[in-house]
Amino acid sequence: MRLNDATRRYFEDPPCVGELAGPGVCRGAAGSREAGTWVQFDLRLVPGSTDRIECARFLAYGCPHTIAAAAWVAQQAPGRLLRQGFPEDVHRLRERFEAPIEKLGRLLTVEDAWLAAAAAVPA
Amino acid sequence: MRLNDATRRYFEDPPCVGELAGPGVCRGAAGSREAGTWVQFDLRLVPGSTDRIECARFLAYGCPHTIAAAAWVAQQAPGRLLRQGFPEDVHRLRERFEAPIEKLGRLLTVEDAWLAAAAAVPA
Amino acid sequence: MSAAAGDARPAYLDNAATTAVDPRVVRRMAECLTAEGDFGNPASAGHVFGERAAQLVEAARRQVADAAGARAADVVFTSGATEADNLAIFGVAELRREEGRHLVTVRTEHKAVLDPCRALERRGWRVTYLVPDGDGILDPRRVAEALRPDTVLVSVMHVNNEIGTVQDVAGIARACALHGRAWLHVDAAQSVGKCGLSFERDGIHLMSLSAHKAHGPKGVGALILARARGVLVEPRELGGGQELGLRSGTLATHQIVGMGEACALATAEGAADTARIAGLAERLWRGLEALGGVWRNGDPARSVPHIVNLSFEGVEGESLLAAVRPHLAVSTGSACASAIGEPSYVLRALGRSERLAESSLRFSLGRFTTREEVERGIAVVSAAVIRLRRIAGTSGCAGACA
Amino acid sequence: MSAAAGDARPAYLDNAATTAVDPRVVRRMAECLTAEGDFGNPASAGHVFGERAAQLVEAARRQVADAAGARAADVVFTSGATEADNLAIFGVAELRREEGRHLVTVRTEHKAVLDPCRALERRGWRVTYLVPDGDGILDPRRVAEALRPDTVLVSVMHVNNEIGTVQDVAGIARACALHGRAWLHVDAAQSVGKCGLSFERDGIHLMSLSAHKAHGPKGVGALILARARGVLVEPRELGGGQELGLRSGTLATHQIVGMGEACALATAEGAADTARIAGLAERLWRGLEALGGVWRNGDPARSVPHIVNLSFEGVEGESLLAAVRPHLAVSTGSACASAIGEPSYVLRALGRSERLAESSLRFSLGRFTTREEVERGIAVVSAAVIRLRRIAGTSGCAGACA
């Protein structure tokens, strides 16, 4: 199990771990712990906006690549617009963390969790 | 190949090696070099006697036990009477030199050579 | 992770994978190598170099036999327990193939037993795979029930390499003796120095040993066969006729001398080592149990203390390993299994969920394990579990949410 | 015998049985044993102890491959050449059994080749045993003639362990390539450091090596298989899946590192060693030829100088050995054969009479053989032959009476 530098850094000391509460927070999750990968994102929107993200937090039960990817994605969130979608193409994300191809499904779970959070914005 | 002390002594420094010539010498041999064991005894009788051995010499092509046994037998010769036969029972001889049982045939060749020499005495 | 900062190498808690060779063993081995030493070929009967090497081999055979409670004449040296297991299973199967083609073994055996059994199945043999109880223990009655008139071999390991449980091989031997004509093979690769072996007294027919699990060198082992009780195998390595023709190949004097010395040290010091290791193992368990949501695999009352296998709730297995391994040498499955990378079939056989089996660590202790290494192990694993549970959002739920 | 008086140990001229390990090899081995060293299990992927051991194994694999003119990926480590020979012969036979059941080999092969062939014959295989000429050389055309459509393996040794003759394996490989689909296995146990090996260039399919004939440790060897050319074997040791599944069992790091280092030294110094040994061998031959009635076995122009095999007329074999061995470590047959105690089937196959075959000594020289040992050898053997011929009454008849 070889982890590249980015993966090791985001795995060992991930930014944005945790949950958010209060108004303007939307939450989404994907996967299940029983199946080995579960990711949750909490996104807080800039007060008054229905699109611009103020900050993000995540929780993840999964392999180092899952944790690193979720942390990195959460870190990119501030200032982005919800409608811009997932911060990085999943294949680019896989290259960034040099995840083996078998792990693509786990990175898709990260994307699904993000999309679920975005979809949770009150219309 | 373990040799006991007696075998090693009589093999490494055998007494009575050689041939005798002249009157009163009787010679006998048994076995063949091609078959792996050949022994020859020359017995010289005490002048005038037709029975008492003065001295003996041997030649032997064979394993260490064969050489040791032939040398020991030749060494016993002086003073013995021809009609006393072979100086030692072959089974006793085998025990003396701790020869493995497979080698009994070779010791019998030593005896055969002795008996041939004794038989060579002019009647 | 700070617990490990400044340390050149991780703490080594992987003695079930392999052990460091005892310096006293190394010294004996070194005497058999160079031109000044006893480097001869033990098969070179007739000159002192060979004779001296053969004497050393025979002395080592005695030491190995003593450690196993066996007769020296019954010890056949091999290249390790893998070869010994293969020789036992294929060798008995080939020898007794006209008497029957049924074997009995256990789901939690080492691959060196299971893979030969699978190969025999492909050639038409029938194999019954018994399942131990949730604590890893096999009731000898299960063996008795599985025996058939055509069963020629039962293969059961003594000390399990993943969870440390000790099977009742004496009871299983009695079951074999009472119900049929099957021989009992015991894989005792992990047993030397960890708990008593009594090949003769227990009525075992064949036993595999390995030196490198007990501070001897890798690449040497032995198969013990009760020749006086008529036990034999069909040889598999043919050639020079060494080891009574049962295992040809030049005898590696230094390796065999090393195994002998390791066995002698195990006989002399195994009990004291084990007592000390039991204290360390207890400390390790208490230290990690405090995390909550930690399960111990295998009944500790029926296990050697050298192996402590724990499942951690609320953390994913690969992340747990990735977090601890830079600071701590531990395993999930056996070293052999880790070359392949599949989840532990042993823990699965004991009824652990796939998830929990994956989130398990095998800590294994040896003669050279220090208290400091154990403390480091506790600190490293605690930090990793706490951090990963926080990331997973499972910190508060030990006991339920894994 | 006085030549040896005062010497603590006999002169060692039995390097074809086994060699002393080079101190540089011992040093490398010692680094892989204790807790301070690289003692990890190469299969323990994921922690530095295992990773470091695996790196050492891969570096050694390179060294072995370089010495054999092969690709590193084609090297499978074994417990010696006996196991490699068995794996090659049984492993190819099992793998290709549906393609044909005929093998070709030579009467002068090592028992580690001949005995597996015999075992296959008992299972219904056909084996053609070729006979080399009186100098020990096998004409590749004889191989070509022996090939049949159902021949799946040809096994021919490179350097003969009793007489030192070197077979034209490149020519034999060409014969195999031209006439059929048989793979060529070469037993090169005696070749490392003695003469060049070029596995790839010569188009060999499988090759057995042993470390201990070339100043490496006993108990480690290799089978090289041309995997890129589709060559495989059915594995015989099953379990952990090491060596690509072709040979399971914990890799013995120190043994493999030792073999690697021995191969690297052979690559670097083999030519110089051989040149020096050629001088010693020439001196030995000249010194003993002077006795008269001494025959050299094998064509020296087509042999390595490391092995000088001489037949002595007019002396019985067992007595010759008994006379020289207290002062000189030499062999009659191979070390393996001497464990059994039969006359040399190799010399018999070359047409020597049984008597003369028995009265033969194999002198084998190595890196550590000194001029003084060679002089001692000449003195001891000369004294013994002269004395025994005197006792046998054959002193005057050198050349005719044996």
Ligand SMILES: Cc1ncc(COP(=O)(O)O)c(C=O)c1O
């Ligand atoms: C129970 C058990 N059997 C067999 C083996 C294989 O032994 P070796 O490493 O000597 O080939 C091992 C170790 O890997 C083991 O733990």
Ligand SMILES: Cc1ncc(COP(=O)(O)O)c(C=O)c1O
């Ligand atoms: C030609 C040849 N093949 C095979 C072997 C067996 O090798 P090992 O001693 O490594 O088992 C030997 C040595 O005994 C040999 O000389």
